[in-house]
Amino acid sequence: MSDSQVKTQSLYAKQQKIHAREVDGFFSRIGKSTALWLLTVYYALPWITWTGRQAVLFDLPARKFYIFGITLWPQDFIYLSWLLIMAALLLFLVTTVAGRLWCGYACPQTVWTKAFVWLERLALGNYSKRKKLDKAALSRSKVARKALRNFLWVSFAFWTGFTFVGYFTPIRELGSSLVAFELGGWETFWVCFYSFATLGNAGFLREQVCKYMCPYARFQSAMFDRNSLIIAYDTARGEPRGSHKRKKASEGKLGDCIDCSICVQVCPTGIDIREGLQYECIACAACVDACNTVMDKVGLEPNLIGYTTQNAIDGKPTHVMRPRTLVYTTLLSLLFITFLYSLFTRNPLSLDVIRDRNALYRELSDGRIENVYTLKVLNKSDETHELRIMAQGLEGLEVETDPANPVLSSGELVVIAARVKVIPEAVKAGGHDIVLTIEAKEDAGMQADRETRFFVPLD
Amino acid sequence: MSDNSPDRDDVEDLELDLPEQLAQQPWSRKAQAIASVVWPSFLTACVSSMLFFGLVDPVFLGDAMTPVIEMNRMTAYGVLFFFFWFIAAISSGTSVYLRRTRNKNARQGRQQGR
Numbered sequence: 001m002s003d004s005q006v007k008t009q010s011l012y013a014k015q016q017k018i019h020a021r022e023v024d025g026f027f028s029r030i031g032k033s034t035a036l037w038l039l040t041v042y043y044a045l046p047w048i049t050w051t052g053r054q055a056v057l058f059d060l061p062a063r064k065f066y067i068f069g070i071t072l073w074p075q076d077f078i079y080l081s082w083l084l085i086m087a088a089l090l091l092f093l094v095t096t097v098a099g100r101l102w103c104g105y106a107c108p109q110t111v112w113t114k115a116f117v118w119l120e121r122l123a124l125g126n127y128s129k130r131k132k133l134d135k136a137a138l139s140r141s142k143v144a145r146k147a148l149r150n151f152l153w154v155s156f157a158f159w160t161g162f163t164f165v166g167y168f169t170p171i172r173e174l175g176s177s178l179v180a181f182e183l184g185g186w187e188t189f190w191v192c193f194y195s196f197a198t199l200g201n202a203g204f205l206r207e208q209v210c211k212y213m214c215p216y217a218r219f220q221s222a223m224f225d226r227n228s229l230i231i232a233y234d235t236a237r238g239e240p241r242g243s244h245k246r247k248k249a250s251e252g253k254l255g256d257c258i259d260c261s262i263c264v265q266v267c268p269t270g271i272d273i274r275e276g277l278q279y280e281c282i283a284c285a286a287c288v289d290a291c292n293t294v295m296d297k298v299g300l301e302p303n304l305i306g307y308t309t310q311n312a313i314d315g316k317p318t319h320v321m322r323p324r325t326l327v328y329t330t331l332l333s334l335l336f337i338t339f340l341y342s343l344f345t346r347n348p349l350s351l352d353v354i355r356d357r358n359a360l361y362r363e364l365s366d367g368r369i370e371n372v373y374t375l376k377v378l379n380k381s382d383e384t385h386e387l388r389i390m391a392q393g394l395e396g397l398e399v400e401t402d403p404a405n406p407v408l409s410s411g412e413l414v415v416i417a418a419r420v421k422v423i424p425e426a427v428k429a430g431g432h433d434i435v436l437t438i439e440a441k442e443d444a445g446m447q448a449d450r451e452t453r454f455f456v457p458l459d
Numbered sequence: 460m461s462d463n464s465p466d467r468d469d470v471e472d473l474e475l476d477l478p479e480q481l482a483q484q485p486w487s488r489k490a491q492a493i494a495s496v497v498w499p500s501f502l503t504a505c506v507s508s509m510l511f512f513g514l515v516d517p518v519f520l521g522d523a524m525t526p527v528i529e530m531n532r533m534t535a536y537g538v539l540f541f542f543f544w545f546i547a548a549i550s551s552g553t554s555v556y557l558r559r560t561r562n563k564n565a566r567q568g569r570q571q572g573r
Contacts (some may be wrong), residue, residue, distance in 0.1 A: 060512075060532065060533070060536060061532050061533055063516060063532070074513060074514075074516065077513040077514065080509075080513060081510075081513075184533075186533045186534065186537055189537070190537075208486070209498075212486055212490075212491055212494050212495075213494050213495070213498040215499065215502075
């Protein structure tokens with residue numbers, strides 16, 4: 001068990017651990033409630049039942065995705081890619097307008113890190129106690145406290161891993177087999193794998209993931225412009241910084257920054273925001289809250305550090321609507337509308353037609369010409385359907401199928417051999433385009449068709 | 460300045476020493492190299508597994524192999540995920556290795572403006 005844990009720890013131990021000072025304020029409350037809400041959704045969602053089955057289940061062994069009332073098949077893969085493209089565009093749009101909101105509030109890395117830090121605080125106390133404990137000599141109480149923290153971390157990580165696997169295997173069954181110690185090999189493996197990943201990323205690496213491992217942190221600057229929301233220190237107002245009492249000589253010449261360094265103490269990535277925008281900054285707004293608290297105590301205006309834009313800093317107006325955001329918004333709305341439309345009007349019958357590869361045509365004993373096709377039909381609806389198969393495009397086409405009256409239960413894929421026949425005198429020689437149609441007998445609106453070629457010999 | 464002018468001494472329990480965060484050492488070259496091999500290849504493996512298995516059912520994959528093997532879906536998902544991770548890690552690892560073993564002349568050339 002401890003193999004990967006030890007590895008992660010040693011990688012981290014190369015540097016001093018950051019114990020960021022706790023902070024309370026408007027933005028940290030928003031951050032905490034967002035994290036709480038997201039975690040609740042994550043842990044509760046697999047337990048919700050919808051019309052008799054797990055509401056959200058990506059059933060990989062059966063290759064079916066259930067999302068509330070919707071069942072998605074591998075044939076609907078396009079929707080998943082579509083969804084991912086929309087998610088990426090949304091991230092671009094949000095980044096352009098509001099900067100790294102994602103990083104500071106919604107990224108799983110941030111959310112789970114907050115949870116793990118909170119657990120650590122439960123076991124080891126606040127940041128200064130944790131710092132002292134780190135420096136303290138090995139003692140019984142230190143070992144006990146660290147053991148308690150590790151126990152909390154491992155349990156929470158395990159619960160996270162279990163829930164993760166519960167999105168792919170029915171979680172209630174998973175739960176009962178876990179209690180009975182009957183988990184399958186792969187299930188056990190993935191629960192442990194995801195638990196260790198959570199423990200390593202959120203418990204030990206934390207914001208180091210953002211600094212050294214996250215590609216988004218590096219390329220998000222490409223989406224920034226002078227109108228994007230950033231967290232910045234008001235240099236004009238703050239500088240020259242310094243303690244007002246100690247520098248009485250320079251009376252009136254000092255800026256509002258009293259150089260208390262609290263903005264650095266609360267920073268989980270260990271940067272000094274007063275040095276300007278840095279890619280390490282995940283926009284968690286801890287420094288904003290901390291500085292505002294101090295400004296309030298010393299009786300100065302808030303927002304020496306605050307959400308602003310480069311234009312606002314330069315005293316120019318900030319525009320939310322600009323070509324870049326308009327393009328993203330238009331694209332996103334178009335994709336979203338077509339996505340919804342096509343998802344809810346998607347055809348529950350899917351049809352693939354394969355021509356017989358061995359013979360272009362056959363001459364039957366009664367003089368008619370026959371072409372043979374293999375039809376692959378999938379019933380993606382939740383009901384059973386009896387099918388009718390038709391051919392159009394040439395005069396006098398007749399279809400005979402094997403099986404003669406195909407019946408498809410929900411989710412069933414059948415392979416149907418279809419022999420299409422025609423009287424050669426009625427049609428010209430050569431290739432013709434015809435359309436094969438399948439139709440549910442009790443619901444003529446439910447149909448699917450495919451175009452294919454029909455060959456008639458020369459004589 | 461008057462006596463009730465703002466000052467950091469007014470703020471209770473504020474540690475005035477320079478925060479230790481700033482004295483922090485960045486990751487070592489080795490740690491950064493490991494991270495930039497393991498993590499991007501992991502992300503790549505996730506995406507490739509998703510794309511691949513969205514289009515291919517591993518059961519049919521087993522039938523198409525010579526010799527034909529009985530393919531269990533869960534096993535196929537697991538094994539192929541690690542296969543993708545392994546392949547991507549080789550690629551990332553090679554890139555990192557090439558960057559780190561550039562010869563000195565190339566570096567000098569860059570400093571002199573190529």
